[in-house]
Structure formats: C-alpha cells, structure tokens
Amino acid sequence: MTGAPASVFLEAGRLQLWDKQASDLDFLASLSADPEVMRWIGDGATYPRGEIEARLARVLEIEASPDHERWNSFKIVRRKEDGAPVGQAGILRCEIDGIPQVEIGWWLAPFAWSQGYATEAALALRDYAFAEVGLQQLAVVLHAANARSVAVATRIGAGAPRLAQYRDRLVTCYTVRPATPAVSG
Numbered sequence: 624m625t626g627a628p629a630s631v632f633l634e635a636g637r638l639q640l641w642d643k644q645a646s647d648l649d650f651l652a653s654l655s656a657d658p659e660v661m662r663w664i665g666d667g668a669t670y671p672r673g674e675i676e677a678r679l680a681r682v683l684e685i686e687a688s689p690d691h692e693r694w695n696s697f698k699i700v701r702r703k704e705d706g707a708p709v710g711q712a713g714i715l716r717c718e719i720d721g722i723p724q725v726e727i728g729w730w731l732a733p734f735a736w737s738q739g740y741a742t743e744a745a746l747a748l749r750d751y752a753f754a755e756v757g758l759q760q761l762a763v764v765l766h767a768a769n770a771r772s773v774a775v776a777t778r779i780g781a782g783a784p785r786l787a788q789y790r791d792r793l794v795t796c797y798t799v800r801p802a803t804p805a806v807s808g
C-alpha cells in the first residue's frame with residue numbers, strides 16, 4: 624500500500640484527526656470486525672480483514688491523487704494523551720436522494736464510548752466544514768434506532784430528521800447548519 628505520509632488534519636480537544644495511512648490497517652480491520660460497531664452501519668455485517676485491506680488501499684490511492692480534497696475523507700481519531708487510535712470520523716461527499724451533499728460521520732471502538740470523544744471530534748469537524756471549507760450544511764445519515772449516534776447528532780445541532788435514500792438504503796437524514804450569527808445593535 625502506498626500514499627503520502629500521514630499528518631494531523633485537525634485538532635479536536637483531547638483528540639487529533641489524522642489522515643489515513645497504511646499502518647492503520649490493523650485498527651480499521653478490528654473496528655470493522657466488531658459486531659457492536661457495525662450494528663448500524665450498512666446492513667450490519669462485519670467485514671473480513673482482506674476487504675478492509677482492499678478498501679484502505681483504494682482510499683490511500685484516491686487520497687494521494689493531486690485533485691483530491693483533503694477534507695473529503697474519514698480520518699483516524701487518535702487520543703492525544705497516548706496517541707492510541709480510538710475511531711474514525713470525517714466529512715465526505717455523498718449523494719442523498721440523488722442530490723450531491725456532504726455528510727459527517729463517526730465510529731468509535733467500544734472501549735472509547737461514553738467519554739465524549741465522538742461529540743468532540745464531530746464538533747471540530749462541523750466547525751471546520753463551515754469555517755474552512757465554506758459548506759452551508761452537513762447531512763448526518765443514520766438509523767433512527769441508533770440512539771448513541773442520534774445523541775451525537777443532536778449535540779452538534781443536527782435537526783429536521785427525514786427519511787431519505789442513501790446508496791441502496793432508506794435511512795434517517797438530519798441536517799446541521801451554521802449557527803445563525805447574533806444580531807447586534
């Protein structure tokens with residue numbers, strides 16, 4: 624597997640979001656092999672290591688191409704305290720109901736749940752998307768029964784849930800918009 628040397632994309636409180644690199648394979652394979660993590664992702668199936676290896680190779684190839692937008696990818700979320708990977712999160716171009724949009728997403732390894740990490744990473748990504756990329760809205764695609772993910776979406780200001788077509792699935796789609804600036808005077 625090849626790719627540009629990875630570096631920190633974004634600081635997020637106790638966390639850093641890193642570009643993916645080939646050495647992330649073990650961690651990504653362990654995330655995708657965990658039924659607790661995958662329960663509400665895609666059709667809920669876990670993935671074998673070989674599939675994740677092939678996907679990571681494709682991602683690294685895409686991310687190494689000169690016209691790739693660096694922000695448009697899932698990043699590895701690392702704890703600053705010890706550098707350990709705890710999950711992945713990012714903002715990604717996608718299509719919802721056939722319309723090009725940008726979604727924000729998060730996955731954590733179960734050992735890292737219940738510590739506020741997903742919300743911390745998502746808030747930093749949300750603010751980056753609006754302030755640095757100049758996006759006017761982000762979509763959150765989830766299953767309404769995924770209560771932990773709904774809670775993260777709510778904490779970053781997502782609202783207006785609706786049913787939507789995403790790839791081959793019907794999902795719940797929330798929208799996050801930049802906060803309306805306070806009017807003074």
Ligand SMILES: CC(C)(COP(=O)(O)OP(=O)(O)OC[C@H]1O[C@@H](n2cnc3c(N)ncnc32)[C@H](O)[C@@H]1OP(=O)(O)O)[C@@H](O)C(=O)NCCC(=O)NCCS
Binds near residue numbers: 771775
């Ligand atoms: C969705 C997911 C990322 C949510 O993780 P999470 O740990 O519940 O969410 P947060 O990181 O925001 O943590 C919030 C919890 O940390 C607690 N917390 C502890 N310390 C905290 C701190 N310093 N700051 C904020 N919250 C803190 C909060 O009280 C809250 O507690 P709760 O677990 O009792 O609700 C996680 O369940 C997951 O990875 N699931 C599998 C993948 C998935 O489904 N992804 C979403 C696809 S749409």
